[in-house]
Amino acid sequence: MSRRTIGLIVLLVGVVSIALTTFIVFNPEAPKSVRELGKYYIANTTRDVSSPEAVTAIVWDYRGLDTIYETVVLYMAIVGGLAISTTTRKVSLKTRTGLTSIARTGTRIIVLLIATIAFAIALHGHLTPGGGFPGGSALAITVMLIVPVYTLQSLLDQGVSSTRLIAVRGLALTALGLVAILPVIKGLEAVTNLKFYPSHVAGMLISGSLWLYNLFEFLAVASGFAAVALYLSIPEEVYREEIKGGE
Amino acid sequence: MEGFVYVLFIVVLAVNALLSIYGIVYRRSLVKKLISLTILSDTIFVSIILVGFIFKYPVVPPVYIGVSGEETYLLEHGSDPLPQALVLTGIVIGLAVNALIAFGVIQVYRLTGTTDAKRAIRVLVEEVMEE
Secondary structure, rough: OHHHHHHHHHHHHHHHHHHHHHHHHHOOOOOOOHOOOOOOOHHHHHHOOOOOOHHHHHHHHHHHHHHHHHHHHHHHHHHHHHHHHHHHHOOOOOOOOOOOOOHHHHHHHHHHHHHHHHHHHHOOOOOOOOOHHHHHHHHHHHHHHHHHHHHHHHHHHHHHHHHHHHHHHHHHHHHHHHHHHHHHHHHOOOOOOOOOOEEEOOOOOOOOHHHHHHHHHHHHHHHHHHHHHHHHOOHHHHHHHHHHOOO | OOOHHHHHHHHHHHHHHHHHHHHHHHHHEEEHHHHHHHHHHHHHHHHHHHHHHHOOOOOOOEEEOOOOOOHHHHHHHHHHHHHHHHHHHHHHHHHHHHHHHHHHHHHHHHHHHOEHHHHHHHHHHHHHHHO
């Protein structure tokens, strides 16, 4: 056995024995009920926000302003990352071989499924667990799947480039800011929800601005992470060279 | 038994955090530093979730589905929504910051030809001295 294996075993035994000793000596009680603040949110979410989902209600209503600033941080980080590496990008893409037709067909089906589920997660965010962030991250995965199978160049040929995705991201962020600022026109505070936006549209529950926030956040996160994925992906020529060199 | 699982959780999270801090400080490869940083942030997220978790069967997400008598059931069995909301935003911020750091590491590799922190600094210092 190598030293590393022995170290891992010692660590595991140490962790379990420390936990066991603490349990036997102090006999701590595991928490059996939620704290009072959590109970408040659970009890009042349907009345205050008209959303059955307490997490989304906190994210976009009770703590809405925090989340909007946090979206701005996300935007700045992605733009900053792209700005650092813009100058050294070399584009020399000619081949677009990709993988076999079996992989292509499989990917086509899976991408469709992922996109459908991503939309469902985002647009049902105020009713079920989920929302703009998880939905957007799920949609960005499709790009990561398409790049190795169909090659980066075929995506660029379709007009999906980092620059355009960043533009989409900027538009989505602007729309998000507008949704937050619009209530000010009527003399209400910014990020007001039910006093300005209707809770139902055509008989369907949209929980006021929650649905709009989720939609725009979905677009923003999806395009932002897709842009990063496109930028960090390696052109096919380069990795084919690497594979040949490794033999 | 729940008490033991609770303590084990806390000890494992503490050890995880210590290991990742060791990785951030002592590993020389920038990529390994980044990996340690992601492990540290994930450990912190799990510990925040642990604050709002209850050790009772069954634990349900805090979502109303429109059944009568649901409110009392959710108040007893629902998990705390506040830590979940904080972690939800934290994960996305963490992902964006990791992407930013990854871009920085790639740029360091392009400029100096290495991801070793000390060697990269030496290469950069030599370039400055030559100028």
